[in-house]
Amino acid sequence: MENKVKQLGKMDADQKLVLVAGLVSILSIAFIFMGTRIWEEYKKGVIGNQKSQMLLTAECLADNLEGVVGEYTRDLHSLWAYSKDKSWEEQIRLWNSYREGHGPVIHDVILQGKEGEWGRGYPQEKIKLADSDSVIDDKTKLIPASIGEDGGYVVLRYEPVPGESVSLVLDSQIYYEQVFSGIQVGTNGYVVIKDKSGTILMHPGQNQYGIDVIEGRHEMYPNKDLTSLKAMIDHQLEGRTGVEEYNSYWWTKEGAPAVRKLSAYTPANIGEDFLVVSVVIDYDDIYIPVETGFFRIILVFICAFITALSMAVYMFRLFLQKKEDKEQIAYLTELNRILEEMHQSEETIAHQQRLQIMGTMTGGIAHEFNNLLTPIMGYADFLMMELPEDSDGFDSAREIYGAAEKAKEIIQQISSLSRKNIETAFKTLDASRVLRRAVKMVQSVCPANIRLTGEMKLDGVFIMGNETQLNQVILNIGVNAIHAIGREEGGQIRVSARVLRREELEPEVPLGKKESWSRFVQINIEDNGCGMSPDVLKQMFDPFFTTKKGGKGTGLGLALTEQIVTSHRGFVCADSQAGKGTVFHLYFPAVKKDEQETAANAALYHQNDPENRKKKGENTGMSILLVDDNPKVLRLLEKSFARLGVTADAVMSFEEAREKLKNGHYDALAAEQFIKGTSAVNFCMSIQALSPGLILLVMADQVDQELAEARQRGIIHGYVSKPVSDAAILRAVTEAAKGRIITES
Known part of the structure; x- marks a missing residue:
């Protein structure tokens, strides 16, 4: 380094200027590279934030639409039940009053009954119903319609009995103007509502109402390329939620000019079917402001950079006039400062990268x-x-x-x-132990005026789930019971549990739940509090619905409870009467596990006596196929099984395993949970027909919900937690051969 500095000091002014030019070029290239990277990250972050806001807007509008359709549906059912036994004239007056009170969105009410048909000044045959409809329930449908040449209507029809019906004719254009037209989405953006078949129900363009979003536009604009739009529409009609960029046209402008669009969409569930809520914006409305703002910043930075660089060059030329030794000292000082700054920056970046890697890996x-x-x-x-x-x-x-x-x-x-x-780790849990712990948690928050009792008949019964989430379910319901009782004397909460066969379940349990499992754990939580009215009972699981006053409740406790129970493949319902108390019924699928024998087998296979280990492996005639992408694990297992007299073949990919199974016979297969991104569960599912008698095991780093469900449904016979051993695999194979559910943890 010292020699190089001396040589640099001997250079003339022209040589030093050439060196400066080289440094400037390098810095400029680095600046351009870093600016490009910063631009990409900046653009990605801002546009990603805009997409999130658009998706949030779509979800809010979907919630609003679900509420409106639900409200009108409930009105139809309630008013029909109220008016069905009244005279025809009274029914007409009632529905006419309802129409006048809910105008102008409700354009008309069409009543068809035993006495005839009633509408508002035009025969029903002028109302043309579309071929597509959205099913709310078995008696209620939402159907696009047109009156004459005007296609901006939707008919909500309720047919309680054959030949009798009541229909609300909703003016989609007026509803759109009241709710959606005031929503500003960019300069040209708008909101579109479609049904599940792709028929447009609401749109800012009058000529778009009632047409199919693809076929209808093909007819209107036969020369337009709708390939990109169709791909996005297919995703919407599958009921997905997402944000997509696609090529389309401005249908509301003359000539429908081409444009790059951004759409955030989500389904609005209205019963058995759904409507698609889509928020559409011109991609340039997001990109151009981002680009303009960023390049203004870059321009300012370039000016500052050029100014600073000019000053540095000028100072450097001044330094050339000084003595050689001072120039060398100044150069070395500047070089040392730059190296220190670079070193500090590298350490900071490396530290941040290490934290990110540790967090994600x-x-x-x-x-x-x-x-x-x-x-x-x-x-x-x-x-x-x-x-x-x-x-x-x-x-x-x-x-x-x-x-x-x-x-x-x-x-x-x-x-x-x-x-x-x-969130997804499920284990086989002792139902009695979990419930007793949860009841103790409720007991700890009970005031002195409330007596908590329990009766549990769950000895030897197990459920598959997450203990923390199950505790939260019991605690949420228990706290609600405490609030319902209040400070009155003689408050009681009773928790009881038992096992029911499928045929013993209450009629309220959905049919699909009954057919999936043979036994259920029923948990009843009963209180003698204030109870709930029928209206409150219907809404108790709705998010943010609460009867507590003064901001004391969020309305999320029971909504979260239902979500957790559903994720455990269970079901929750309640019986309640105002002033008489409430009973919550929880149902969880029961699984089988012979805990004592499993523990005995574990002790037998894990003992370290070599003679006993060899004795267990002698004359078994067993053959096992091992699949793992780690050769060290495979060598150990092969060696272990060889000592026990078990034939073990090892391969490092699912493709090799498939070929082995085609050409040979094996009693069991033990496969790594994921190999090159492919799931062992999917592989086991694909080879069930190839080797129907094969015992299928998964060697798992972490037991997740997918793995637990695969075992419960018979896709695999069990799983072994890593690090694995020959004893653990043999124990799992033995238990599976006896027809038991395997859990190795």
């Missing part, structure tokens, strides 16, 4: 450590089998095995930091 770290622990524990187990128990080598091997087990616990704790794993 937690699952991968756990997977790799499990693969490392498998041979450590396996070979330590081999050493204990081969060495005398009173030898120093045996003690050393046992210490290695114990340390590896502690490492396994640490890896499980690291995995628990993943939010996804926390």
Whole structure:
């Protein structure tokens, strides 16, 4: 470095100017590169934020539309029930009054009954109904319609009995003007409502009402390319929620000019079917302001950069006039400062990258450590089998095995930091133990005036679920019961539980739930509080609905309760009468597990006596196919099974495993949970027809909901938590062969 500095000091002024020019070029290239990267990140962030806001707008509008359709549907049912036994004239007066009170959105009410038909000044045959309809329930439909040449209407028809019906004729254009026209979405954006078949129900363009969003526009504009639009519409009609960019046209402008659009869409569920709510905006409305603002910032930065650079060049030319030794000192000082700044910046960036990697790669770290622990524990187990128990080598091997087990616990704790794993980790739980713990939590918040009792008949009964979420369900309902009782003396909460067969379930349990499981755990939580009216009972699971005053309730407790119960493949309902109390009924599918025998088998397979281990493997005639992308794990398992007299073939991909199964016979298959992004559950599903008698096991880093459901539905026979061992796999195979549900944790 010292020699280079001396050589630099001997350069003349022209050579130094050339060096400055080279440095400027390098800095300029770096600036352009960094500016491009910053622009991409800035554009991605701002546009992503705009997409999120558009999707939130679409979801809010969908909620509003669901509420409006639900309100009109309830009005139809209620007024029909009220008026059906009245005279024809009274019915007409009632519906006419309803129409006048809800105008102008309700354009007309058409009443068809035993006495005839009544409308508002035109015969019903002038109302032309579209071929498509949206089913709200078995007696109520939402149908696009036109009156004469005007297509901006929707008919909500309720037919309680054949030959008698009442229909609300809704003016879609007026509703659109009242609700959606005031929503400003960019310079040319708008809101579109379609039914599940693609018929446009609401649109800012008058000529768009009642046409099919694709076929209708093909007829109106035969030369337009609708390929991009159709791909996006297909996603909408599947009931998806999302934001997409696509090529389309401004249908509300003359000639329908081409444009790049952005659409945020979501379904509005109105019963058995749904409507599509789509918020559409010109892509340039987002992109151009972002581009303009960013390049203004870049322009200011370039000016500052050029100014600073000019000043630096000028100062450098002044430095040339100084003595050679001072120039060298100044150069070395500046170089040292730049190197320090670069070093500090690199350390900061590297630290941030390490934090990001640790945050996003937690699952991968756990997977790799499990693969490392498998041979450590396996070979330590081999050493204990081969060495005398009173030898120093045996003690050393046992210490290695114990340390590896502690490492396994640490890896499980690291995995628990993943939010996804926390939310989806399901285990086989002792129903009695979980319920008793939850009741204790409720007891801890009960005031002195409330007596909590319980009767639980759940010995030996298990459910598949997440204990934290189940505790939250019981606590939510218990707290609601405490609030319902208040401070009155003699308050009681009773919790009871039992097991029911499928045929013993109440009629309120959906048919699909009954057919999926043979046994259910029923949990009843009963209180003698204020109870609920029928109207409140219907809305109790709606988010943000609450009867508590003064801001004391959020209305989310029971909504979250229903969501958790549904995620556990269960069902929740309630019986209540105002002033007499409430009973909540919870149903969870019951699973089988012979806990004592599983524990006995675990002790048998895990003991370290080599003679017993060999004895268990002798003359089994068993053959196992192992699938894992880690060769060390495969070598250990092959060696372990060979010592036990079990034939084990190992492959490193699902394709190789499929070929093995085609050409040979195996009693069992144990596969890594994910190999190159492919799920072992999907692979097991694909080979069931190929090898119908094969016992299918999954070696899992983390038991998630997909894995638990696959086992419950018979797609796989069990799973073994990693790090795996020969004993764990053999125990799982043995239990599966006996027809039991396997859980290895």
